[in-house]
Amino acid sequence: MDSPAVTTWWEDLQPGSVRELGSVTPTAQEIKDFAARFDPQPFHLDEAAGKASVFGGLCASGWHTCAMAMRLTVDNLLRTSSSMGSPGLENLRWMKPVYPGDTLTLRHRVTESRPSASRPDIGLVRSVWEMFNQRGEQVLHMEGHGMFRRRPPQP
Amino acid sequence: MDSPAVTTWWEDLQPGSVRELGSVTPTAQEIKDFAARFDPQPFHLDEAAGKASVFGGLCASGWHTCAMAMRLTVDNLLRTSSSMGSPGLENLRWMKPVYPGDTLTLRHRVTESRPSASRPDIGLVRSVWEMFNQRGEQVLHMEGHGMFRRRPPQP
Numbered sequence: 001m002d003s004p005a006v007t008t009w010w011e012d013l014q015p016g017s018v019r020e021l022g023s024v025t026p027t028a029q030e031i032k033d034f035a036a037r038f039d040p041q042p043f044h045l046d047e048a049a050g051k052a053s054v055f056g057g058l059c060a061s062g063w064h065t066c067a068m069a070m071r072l073t074v075d076n077l078l079r080t081s082s083s084m085g086s087p088g089l090e091n092l093r094w095m096k097p098v099y100p101g102d103t104l105t106l107r108h109r110v111t112e113s114r115p116s117a118s119r120p121d122i123g124l125v126r127s128v129w130e131m132f133n134q135r136g137e138q139v140l141h142m143e144g145h146g147m148f149r150r151r152p153p154q155p
Numbered sequence: 156m157d158s159p160a161v162t163t164w165w166e167d168l169q170p171g172s173v174r175e176l177g178s179v180t181p182t183a184q185e186i187k188d189f190a191a192r193f194d195p196q197p198f199h200l201d202e203a204a205g206k207a208s209v210f211g212g213l214c215a216s217g218w219h220t221c222a223m224a225m226r227l228t229v230d231n232l233l234r235t236s237s238s239m240g241s242p243g244l245e246n247l248r249w250m251k252p253v254y255p256g257d258t259l260t261l262r263h264r265v266t267e268s269r270p271s272a273s274r275p276d277i278g279l280v281r282s283v284w285e286m287f288n289q290r291g292e293q294v295l296h297m298e299g300h301g302m303f304r305r306r307p308p309q310p
Contacts, residue, residue, distance in 0.1 A: 039229055079195075079196075089244075092245070093242060
């Protein structure tokens with residue numbers, strides 16, 4: 001499988017840098033399909049059950065929202081980066097329900113950056129992801145750690 | 156949509172209580188299907204790319220692992236509980252890669268519990284989820300907050 005050329009190395013992920021990672025608009029069918037497979041709670045599967053719930057309508061599994069954020073992150077940052085994966089996340093918050101037809105926009109901000117103490121070819125980055133709906137309401141917050149290869153020395 | 160009877164209320168989720176929430180064995184096809192939709196990084200899509208990666212083989216997206224844990228939680232705890240959802244998670248850790256054919260077993264432990272200060276019909280619970288593979292290696296850790304309705308007074 002061909003990999004695209006790396007254009008974003010650890011050095012390019014400076015604290016304070018902000019990237020817009022695109023947007024996604026889940027359909028009712030996509031919300032139900034994800035829920036049927038991974039989160040079959042009634043308010044994620046059925047309009048009437050959603051209406052009767054505290055959410056007021058069919059809404060996406062929080063894990064579906066995270067998965068959509070990941071897809072945008074892969075497409076618009078990781079695919080052309082030197083990412084070596086992530087050990088985990090902090091402070092994941094599902095702040096508002098996501099409804100069918102909502103357009104969700106993802107923003108990525110680097111908050112910390114440091115070279116690896118043990119591996120000179122790697123740097124560590126801490127980032128915040130924030131997702132907003134078309135009304136400007138934040139629906140998702142998460143903070144993640146990432147490992148990226150450092151830019152190779154120029155010959 | 157009929158809801159099953161509630162058998163687990165806030166009062167049943169006492170600190171220290173441990174629940175085994177079942178197990179799941181993802182196939183290579185399921186790992187690739189999830190990745191194609193939500194996390195199309197080469198090592199989640201293709202055996203050869205996985206072998207060439209730091210993971211040493213095709214492995215599941217961390218979000219797929221979380222989604223599988225959610226499914227076990229819904230099937231074996233939430234479906235028959237008074238759950239009212241979760242505002243979020245802390246300390247999510249992907250500790251080991253998940254490979255096709257791994258059998259993942261999920262354990263849930265309640266760590267804290269308190270009544271809601273503002274709503275007398277609701278209680279709050281903090282829990283730890285731990286997922287292990289068939290070799291006893293932990294692959295996932297997460298800590299979550301949940302809201303549950305309190306047991307109604309007996310007439």
